[in-house]
Amino acid sequence: MARMFGTDGVRGVANDKLNCDLAYKLGQAAAVVLTSAVHKAKILIGRDTRISGDMLESALIAGICSAGAEADTLGVIPTSAVAHLTRHYGADAGAVISASHNSFEYNGIKFFNGQGYKLADMIEDEIERLVLSGEAACNLPTGLMVGRKVKLKKAKEEYAEFLCSTGEPLKGLKVVLDCANGASSQIAPEVFRRLGATVYPYYNDPDGTNINDNCGSTHPQQLCMLVSELGADVGLAFDGDADRLIAVDELGRLVDGDRIMAVCALDMMERGALKKNTIVATVMSNLGLELGAKRLGMNLVKTDVGDRYVLEEMLKSGYNFGGEQSGHIIFLDHNTTGDGILTGVQLLSILRRKGKRLSELAKIVDILPQVLVNARVSEEKKHDYQDDPVIMERIQALEKDMDGKGRVLIRTSGTEPLVRVMIEGENRKAIEREAVSIAKLIETRLA
Structure with missing residues (x-):
């Protein structure tokens, strides 16, 4: 039986895999596990804008x-706000009802402990055990x-004040x-206006079904x-629950999480904060x-x-900065999870302190062409690619041909029936062909 909790909580199509009965049992079990030694314990709940949010x-x-x-x-509020x-x-404890970057028919439930950290696997396993038993x-x-x-009426205001306190006037x-x-x-929009920027907000009119619809950090x-x-000087794109950020420089070019991390880490190192x-x-x-x-x-x-x-x-080894190419970036001195708005505030503060354009700052790393193709397979077989000799021989042959000038990374999605094929290399057209070819092979073998 597959584990109920994926890499980022319990997710599924709302009112199908993730229905009211399961949400009720998760709330009940989480209250028992996370607050068993505390009388009349408090659990904060935030959600994104999905139509199924009210129900769950x-x-x-x-x-x-x-x-x-x-x-x-807390009402509709970013995931990172719940952690803070x-x-x-x-x-x-805290709970978030969101499926992040997924389309509106999906939803999810994840929990934070009292320190604002995502739950350890063993805690999630105990919640799952109580639900099933x-x-x-x-x-x-x-x-x-x-x-x-x-209902906590001042929560959004207090979170906005916190975000503004971490940045420079813009x-x-x-x-x-x-x-x-x-x-x-x-x-x-409120945070960046308070910091003094001229703000042009788009895709900020949610109707319950248009979350991530050809917009946000994935589009x-x-x-x-x-x-x-x-x-404009810069563009900032968040995902559905605002825990990730992708930027756009003044020339209209994407600046992904890797480049954002490089810019922010270098600034922190120069200030003795990394x-x-x-x-x-x-x-x-x-x-790169x-x-x-x-x-x-x-x-x-x-x-x-996975940002977890x-x-x-970071916690094990005493580091305070890290993240993902997708834009989940953790400034541990400020928050305990990826925070898209916070990341935007830090990035723009660097632009202001250094007086440079984002295009100039982003040049500090040379990014190799990278393509990602999803292979849609059955949920039950999505981990079987490692045991399929035809698939593995194809991957090994490609890596040998690349001769150290690129790499192939195959991984399964923690939330969807997908196998992700990522290839880096010097020639984008060539690696695109290879990624599509391997993805098709995986779909055929693991259908």
Whole structure:
């Protein structure tokens, strides 16, 4: 049986795999596991703009309250805000209802502990055990011991104040924001306006179904055009729950998470703020980041894919900065998880301090062409590519042909029935052909 929790919580099509019954049981079990030693514990709940958010939030709250805990609701708010506010309010845990960059029919539920960190695998496994066994429903409280729902009305304002406190005045900068019709739609424009920037917000009119719909950090093409048309200094694209950021320079060119990390890490090192002069990234980060970091006097440590693994390495080894090529970037001195708006504030503060254009700053690393092609396979077989001799022989032959001037990385999605084929190399057209060819082979063999 597949594990209920993926790399970023429990996800699935809302009202199908992720239904109200499961949300109720997750809330109940999480309240038992995370707050078992605390009387009338508090669990903060935030959500993005998906139409299924109301339904799942109600079920999650019911489960939490049934176990005797207090459910403090934050409304539509970024994932990173829940992590910060859990610590800020001294809550016992936080929960987020979101499927991040996925389309609107999906949703998810993930939890933070009282320190604002994503749960360890063993804690998630215990929650899953209670859900499946039904033990969480035993000996439930009655009368005055039943929990209640509380709406925290000042949460968004306090989070906005926190974000502004981390940055420099941005007066004179023209900034285009792509809010992905998601959780950043209100708060991101407000934060950058308060810091003094001239703000042009787009895709900030969510209707429950348009989240990430040809917009946001996974579809930044329109943002590239808008930055050029408006003569802006920079564009910032968030995803549905605003925990990742992709930037666009003044020439309308993409600046991905690898380049953003390089710019921010170098600035931190120059200010003596980068612990051990080290960036923590994942195996998906471009080889160019590793080579550039070494040339600039920084170390690069790589982890498995997922910002949770980046964070684990940071905490274990005493680092304070890291992230993913996709734009999940963790400034551990400020927050405990990837925070797209915070990252935008830090990036623009560097532009202001150095008085340079983003295109100039982003040149500090040379990024090799990289392509990513998804192979859609059956959920049950998506891990079987490693045991398929035909697939593995094809990959090994390509790596031999590349002769150290590129690499092939195959990994499964933690949330969807996909096998991701990533290839880096010197010739984009050649590696695109190879990626498509291998993806088709995987689909055929693992259908």
